[in-house]
Each structure stands twice: as C-alpha cells, then as structure tokens.
Amino acid sequence: MAGEEIRQDTRTVDQIVDGMSLFDDDLMSMVFDGNIEATELLLKIILRKDDIQVISVVGQRELQSPVVGGRDIRLDILAKDSAGKHYNVEVQKKPEGAHIRHARYNSSMMDSRMLKAGQDFSELQDSYMVFITQTDIFGHGIPIYTINRYFEETDELFDDGSHIVYVNGNYKGDDTVGRLMHDFGCKEAKDMYYSELAKGVKHFKEEGGRERMCEAVEKYGDRRAESARLDNLLENVRNLMESMKWSAEQAMSAMKVSEADKAMLLKEL
Incomplete structure (x- = not known):
C-alpha cells in the first residue's frame, strides 16, 4: 500500500x-x-x-x-x-x-x-x-x-x-x-x-535537471500545506479575538499556539 x-x-x-x-x-x-x-x-x-x-x-x-x-x-x-x-x-x-x-x-x-x-x-x-x-x-x-x-x-x-x-x-x-x-x-x-x-x-x-525540478515541486507542496495550516490557525485566532474580545496574545495562549507559530501569526495580525 x-x-x-x-x-x-x-x-x-x-x-x-x-x-x-x-x-x-x-x-x-x-x-x-x-x-x-x-x-x-x-x-x-x-x-x-x-x-x-x-x-x-x-x-x-x-x-x-x-x-x-x-x-x-x-x-x-x-x-x-x-x-x-x-x-x-x-x-x-x-x-x-x-x-x-x-x-x-x-x-x-x-x-x-x-x-x-x-x-x-x-x-x-x-x-x-x-x-x-x-x-x-x-x-x-x-x-x-x-x-x-x-x-x-x-x-x-x-x-x-x-x-x-x-x-x-x-x-x-x-x-x-x-x-x-x-x-x-x-x-x-x-x-x-x-x-x-x-x-x-x-x-x-x-x-539532468528534472530530478531537481521534481524535488522543488515536492517542497512547494510542503510549503503550500504549511501555508494552509497557518492560514487556518490565523483565522481561528481572529475569530477568537472577535468573539471573546481578546488580544492576539490572549487568543493564542488559549489555543496553545507554539512560539514559532506565534511569531509567524503576529506578522499578519
């Protein structure tokens, strides 16, 4: 399989x-x-x-x-x-x-x-x-x-x-x-x-460069998946901020967002 x-x-x-x-x-x-x-x-x-x-x-x-x-x-x-x-x-x-x-x-x-x-x-x-x-x-x-x-x-x-x-x-x-x-x-x-x-x-x-091109496509797929994950996380944080009237830090803390993800999300909030 x-x-x-x-x-x-x-x-x-x-x-x-x-x-x-x-x-x-x-x-x-x-x-x-x-x-x-x-x-x-x-x-x-x-x-x-x-x-x-x-x-x-x-x-x-x-x-x-x-x-x-x-x-x-x-x-x-x-x-x-x-x-x-x-x-x-x-x-x-x-x-x-x-x-x-x-x-x-x-x-x-x-x-x-x-x-x-x-x-x-x-x-x-x-x-x-x-x-x-x-x-x-x-x-x-x-x-x-x-x-x-x-x-x-x-x-x-x-x-x-x-x-x-x-x-x-x-x-x-x-x-x-x-x-x-x-x-x-x-x-x-x-x-x-x-x-x-x-x-x-x-x-x-x-x-000869096709293998490298294929690897780049695979990495791009990984980047798209990671981008989609962060977009979804960002939307959830914004929804929580709006519904609970919380700050970004409060919302991310309640969601137990990792420090690495926090740094990424704060650029968009």
Whole structure:
C-alpha cells in the first residue's frame, strides 16, 4: 500500500512538472538562476535596451524586512548589470499577486539594500521592478506597461531611477515580445523560439535537471500545506479575538499556539 502511494505521488509530481511553463515561478527561477544569457535576452526585449550586460543573476532570493515583524519577500529573479542597475523580475499567474503596491514594496526592498553607510543618496543606482503576468491585468491589450514618475504640473520626467514595468503575458503579437510571451507559455522546449530559454527549460524538464525540478515541486507542496495550516490557525485566532474580545496574545495562549507559530501569526495580525 505504501509503495502504491509513493508511485502515485511520483506520478503526480511528474504530471505537474510536465505541465509547467515559465509562468510557474519554480521553473522560471531555476531556468534563470545564474543564466546570464537568458536574463540578458529577457531584459533587452522587455526594456528595449540592447546594451544591457548582466553580471549576476540569482533565483529565489529572499530579502528580509529591516523592521522587526515586517514582511519578508522572496524574489523570483534578482539581477545586476555592469552599470550597477538592479532588476527584480517576477512571474504571476493570478492578477492579485501582481498588485501595483506589491511592485512598490519590492522596489523599495531593492533600493534599501543598495547604499552602504556613508554613501550619498545620489549614488543610488536605478532599479527595475518587472512583473510578467499571465493575463493582461490592465486590459488595454498592449504588450508592455511602463510606469515612471512625472511632475504633474509640467509633465516632465521625475528621474529618480525607479522603474516599474508590467508585461502582458497574453500578448500574441508577431514581434519580440510576442515571441517571448509565447515561449513563457510553452510546456516543451521544442516549441520555443528562443534557444536561450529553450536550453534551460529542456534541462529542467527533460534532462539532468528534472530530478531537481521534481524535488522543488515536492517542497512547494510542503510549503503550500504549511501555508494552509497557518492560514487556518490565523483565522481561528481572529475569530477568537472577535468573539471573546481578546488580544492576539490572549487568543493564542488559549489555543496553545507554539512560539514559532506565534511569531509567524503576529506578522499578519
């Protein structure tokens, strides 16, 4: 019986991996992690800048909040170019994951790590927060939405170096962005236009990297289960606080919540 369950679990993981595309952040992060060639291609197409020279790129980079109890984030891709500019690229299947204030928060977390003690604010490098969304969340049918700041009175650019870009993953135009988004939606490397992306997808889905991809999917399942457990616990704590007019500490004490869980829940309460 146990052996059959293991085989079923293995088949389930294999099916999940087979169905993944670059719109799945686990696969996307692995394909781009350390992959200078693919990252340069991505940024050059999206930002329409042919002179970008990426010098480093990491996938699934965690940034901790400098505030005790603040919200930490995990970046799908964090890259840096030869000019010192920083790039965070995120993929999102659901619109709520790409909320405009999510972009603002990620951008601020990047900025807060650029300057060392004693550096002048003018030394702060440009940052680019790029969301690639599977759907056209703004609904205008254009491939790319570029957000910069402007003076309202003069309509001149307020060039503070902060840039936010949304890419419409549903765009199907016959151009570089359309082909890029086509590749992001492909489940098989053979169907992709760009070899820079196809090589990584093939490695992690069909070749030596598949085992690592399967392990990541299994860990993701564990994370989802843990997240669901904490969400349920959080709801119960809130219900008890409301019904009994208790503080968070009183409610968690009555429920015998562990210290580790308390620390997690207090970030949300």
